[in-house]
Amino acid sequence: MVVPDTGTHEGGVLSQTLVAIGRIAVSLFVPIVAFVILWAGFMFLRDSNAPQGIIALVAIIWGVGGVAMLFWVTDWVVNRTPLHVAKKLQPFVFVGPALVILTWYLFLPTMRSLYLSFFDAQSKNFVGLANYVFAFTDSKMLESFLNNLLWIVLGTGGAVGFGLLIALLADRSKLEKVFKSLIFMPMAISFVGAGVIWRFVYAYKPAGEDQIGLLNALVTLFGADPQAWFTLRPWNNVFLIVILIWLQTGYAMVIISAALKGVPSSIIEAGRIDGASELRIIRSIIIPFIASTLLTVSTTIIIISLKIFDIVFTMTNGNFGTEVIASMQYKQMFRFYHYGRGSAIAIVLVIAVIPVMWYNLRQFSKREGF
Amino acid sequence: MTRVKSKKSNWSLVVNLILLVLVIVWSIPIIGLFISSIRPQDNVLSTGWWTIFGEHSELSLDNYRQVLGGSQYTFVDSAGNTVRASGDNLSRAFINSFTVTIPSVIIPILIASAAAFGFAWMIFPGRKFFFTTVVALLVVPLQIALIPILRDYQSLGLTGSYLGIWLAHTGFGLPLGIYLLYNYISTIPRDVFESAFLDGARPMVVFNRLVLPLSVPAIASLAIFQFLWVWNDLLVALVFLGGTSDVAVLTQRLANMVGSRGQDWHLLTAGAFVAMIVPLAVFFGLQRYFVQGLMAGSVKG
Amino acid sequence: MRKVMLVLLIALLIMPSVFAAGQKGTAATGAKTVTVFGAFVDEEQRRFEEAIKPFEERTGIKVVYEGSKDFETLISVRVEGGNPPDIAGLPQPGLMMNFASQGKLVPMWASLEATIDKNYAPVWKDLGSYEGTPFGVFHRVNAKSFVWYPKKAWARAGYEVPTTWGELVALMDKMVANGHTPWAVGIESGGATGWVGTDWIEDIMLRTAGPEVYDKWVANEIPFNAPEVKEAFEFLGDIWLNPKYVYGGRNTILTTSFGDAQRPMFDNPPKAWMHRQGNFITGFFPDAVQANLEEEVGVFPLPSINPEFGIPVLGGGDQFVVFNDRPEVRQFMEFLATWESGESWAKAGGALFPYLNQDLSAYPNEIERSLAEALVNAKVFRFDASDLMPAQVGAGSFWTGIVDWVNGKPLATMLNDVQRSWPK
16 A cells, blocks of 8 residues: 655655645645634624624525535645645545534544443443443333334334335326325424324323324224223334334435436336336336335434434333333433433444444445446 | 326326325324314314314414414513513524524535545545444434533534534534435446546536536435424524524424423414424425436436 | 635625624623523513513613523533523422532522521422532422312312311212212323322322421432332322222323313313312413403312321422522522512412512412412421432332323332332
């Protein structure tokens, strides 16, 4: 790797070092300069007395324009360096800013959590693995692991399955836009709103009363007794997962749909000419073509299922055997103020996603660029 | 686009029927919410929303009136008189939400698309490691980042500034953005770039002229998700921007609308619809980009 | 592209001067400001802001209140993140102790302590203290040991207010014999489901085991599975787990929101005839009932069980604590320790205050006046135990334990589990 350039340059080591320094500098340049300029501007902006609308407008142009400009400036600077240096610096013009921001906002906090996970509630005394022992032995935690598995399997399966089905069907319908918009609608609702919606579905009133929950209205219409849905183990988990599927199918559909548009019509036509049935075309032409997209969508929904929190916390608070990992994490951290346990559970979440990452990495290797 | 749609008519009937059933199932909860939002409070709490088609057909715009105009309060002023007054209306909150949301969507998309391009089409040491780490960060609960980031913001003087919250949303939104855009950009056929590079174009030019235009469908999808996430976010805004009435965003105002003890949750039915208008407008505005499938046309054409 | 960038670059250079121009106007507003962060929002926020106006007018100090439903999460993030408000209104003494033990709070200074000694019963000072040092000033409080009933329907049915537990049980049986359901109970409260049950248990504990045992229970000096606790649960179980006594039975208890739970009392005829809840429940009554509160609703204290302990009052409340020590912050805290800071809120209704020298005639109706009186004159007053216990129990296993028990978990197992969750 350290093969010095023959010719005009003095020493390999020196130029390598310079390149390394250059790389770091470029990665830092965009974010730091962007930051300083923006920061200086907003010190003014924050205390400004101008009308709210104008401040907002100026702030938006300032922020967005600033970032775009700084990308351009870095690129300009890199291109003023000798060609072989520029080549090595180029990639960092593109990935550098993202890496710096991610390091600051997510990577370092994760490392901090890793550190805190070995300490007690107030992060004062070292407790070794005690918090991890809690995470893997507490009965509520064990319940959470099982439930999260259910969320991953049913939630991801449901959302991706329905998303794929709807995307495929809508692609063949003249009313594509209408159908897709309606399926997408739940995504637009804030979680507070979604919570109210599902109250109107699962609400329970004693037998003989007017039911305000749709499900119980149907059940009583057919002569059965109304059910307190959230107390029915283990089905209550499924009732909660339905909410996730309802919310996330729109996401899966939108991404899969975009990928479907990229399937070359020539291949499909060729299949038709060969006399393949529609199902066969879907199975052996379309699905393989969009496989990488399906993996992407599944990965993100698996991660959403793993992090699921709002639905459980507001609907059942984890009662009746519906506890999940992220809700345990939240409770330990912000309700019980046990930073050690809260951090340990967060780290467990990160570890739990490793198999998914490993599979992604394998696919990534198959897709090398140039 | 029209390739399959003109096929056999009974096939398309089946397709439309299945879709219709699914769409009805998906829409029922929202229809219920909408009907509840135009019913009087006592009816909402005592009878099912479907009874509006039967014995309880009263309609009322009171919920909307309260949400948009601010709820009515009774309090005693310093002179000892009992006063009824309205709370603030939502226009300030709308502007605040826009100010927070627009850059919080555009900035991460700019940075994520550049990074996705770098990861997909450039060779550099540590590429796989960095990429895997980026995707693994998707799973990190953002709650663990709040305290350390707030500390940094305190020392930098960023707390309570729009820049602070834009950067926070950028940081929290980047993993998904990079991952989604990588998936898309890495599938752009290689020959598209090769001719450009042979012409001696710089990567930044290739990125601007080829990658960004070709990625419009993926960017449009990502823009919607990031928009929804930021628009509906409550926690990040409360931590980094604060919740006083001059900076409060729409979700904060709506969350507080249920009253201190949650007694006014019928107002949420109307509030949820008010908050939904903007995201839906954005969806319809961007929809044509990912429905048309620009990619298919420009690359394969 | 280049031209666009050039324009942007120029724009970026010009903008600071634009901001600078806008900034000049603000320089004049150098008024002192105190930031207050609390859990109450909306209508209550307006009433609080109205109540502190006399202070702002007198001193020229501006008080900026911020309320959030996510108070508990935010206060810990902001304090840990180095961005605490000047003053926070903490709903739980546990939170105060947590911050005090980390040295985040400013202890009370002499003049404030003197005001507290003068205006409050000693119990409130103790509740605001950590390891003997006072920190918190109580402002709005609530009293929970009350039973509400539909007055007119009671009069028609000929029911009378019970004064002993025996009379209460007799009344319940009489109701059942008449085909009536005595109680309306609902404990659902989103992420806080179960707290209604903890209030019931605490009220019963105070009546069966007495305040001393109650204090030991709070401090875990007697374990959570002690016979005294078990006895309290058995008293509660006799009512809650008997489908004849509670409207809708167990499932209704578990799934009905605590605020909606009272509604069956105001159906015609009533589907339930009594509801035990704090003074704040009046805000949840149907509009027609609220408009005519004194005629529609009656209230009596939950009767005594063991005459030795009388009728204790269970309550809760927000205490204000100081994070940033500045003269104007001190001034405001001293204001909060006086009846003047609560008077206009008391007049508007929906809040009780603990001040010894308060003017009871300020309360807008006979009901609130009697509750305020009961609170101030209580021989035995105890703070909500679940707010005093460590959060793992008080906002964790105690809540979920109640839910599990109503949902069928054996009492002994549940009590053992709660005891096991107590942090060492």
